[in-house]
Amino acid sequence: MVRFENVEIRYRGKEAILTDVSFDLGEGNFHFLTGKSGAGKSSLLKAIYMGIFPSKGKINLFGRDISSITKKEIPEIRRRMGIVFQDFRLINNLTVRENVALPLRIFGTKSSIIRRHVPELLEWVGLGDHLDDLPTSLSGGQQQRVAIARAVIARPVLLLADEPTGNVDDTIADRLLYLFKELHRTGTNILIATHNENLLQKFDYPVLRIEDRKLSFSD
Ligand SMILES: Nc1ncnc2c1ncn2[C@@H]1O[C@H](COP(=O)(O)OP(=O)(O)OP(=O)(O)O)[C@@H](O)[C@H]1O
């Protein structure tokens, strides 16, 4: 599903952020990714969704070596992923309902199904009263839940979530984790970046940890 071999990540003209990173996430996985602020969690996720390319080493996604990928193929591969960005990246001139419907529209899902499923999921994440609001009128935690709903609505093969519980209280965080677990149970592979140690302890999933530019793995 996702394989890194001796990967180095650096931003142009800067020192490397991650060096010699190797790991293999096969089918059916649920992992946390942790490390201090600035350690490189978001950068690692960015490399998985091909927002940046490695300066050394190899990344393999869904069986494809991405160094040989064409620009045209990138959206096609990304369509198999759901991504929750740390800064949400909602479309501010679309309503909550329309933001969440986007992935389904891209897949050509029937309008009748969209009309039913989108409100159902938004209800589940506690936003049933905000379907027709614009993202800018919502709180940070509410916007984050819209971003999560948009990432999971089309049941991606791989879900990448960057601090998805960073702006919500514990009750909502538990509910969101339950949603991720359900998704995992039905076949989505999940990688959640978080520096929330409580979450790591409460949920018994394997942890990838970034420290001193290296990645280590613990069960
Ligand atoms: N676009 C960029 N250009 C240059 N440097 C960047 C860029 N994005 C991130 N960095 C640097 O890369 C390092 C890792 O950042 P990253 O955002 O991956 O950390 P993080 O672990 O996600 O931190 P946080 O927990 O605060 O979200 C930081 O030193 C940051 O300044």
Ligand SMILES: [Mg+2]
């Ligand atoms: Mg980050």
